Amino acid sequence: MKARYLILGMTVAATAAAGANQPLAIKVSPAVSFAPANLVIRTSVDPDVNNRSLEVVADGDDFYRASTVPLEGDRAAKTTQFEFRSLPPGEYRVTVVVTGADGRQRAIARAQAKVVESGAAR
Secondary structure: OHHHHHHHHHHHHHHHHHHHHOOEEEEEEOOEEEOOEEEEEEEEEOOOOOEEEEEEEEEOOOOEEEEEEEOOHHHOOOEEEEEEEEEOOEEEEEEEEEEEOOOOEEEEEEEEEEEEOOHHHO
């Protein structure tokens, strides 16, 4: 079980590090938490005149949450923070997508998060 959490943590760290020189980076915290969890997703988007929207999705086996915000091209804030509250137990694939003026995906980043059932819930 400890090895699984270690691998999950390394995957999240690698995702954040890999995005360091990319037009889009993501950081999800906490990587592992107890239910009901509040998941904080921080995105970093290089401002570009063609950027129009930023979508964040947390997708688990039994739960889905998404949020989209408009971007003002090269005048958009570089960093945006999202918070998804009260996530139930499960493994979540977190995806962030930047969409351009033409409606196509310009950049995508992914991370993982795990919400475990607390002992009090049993």
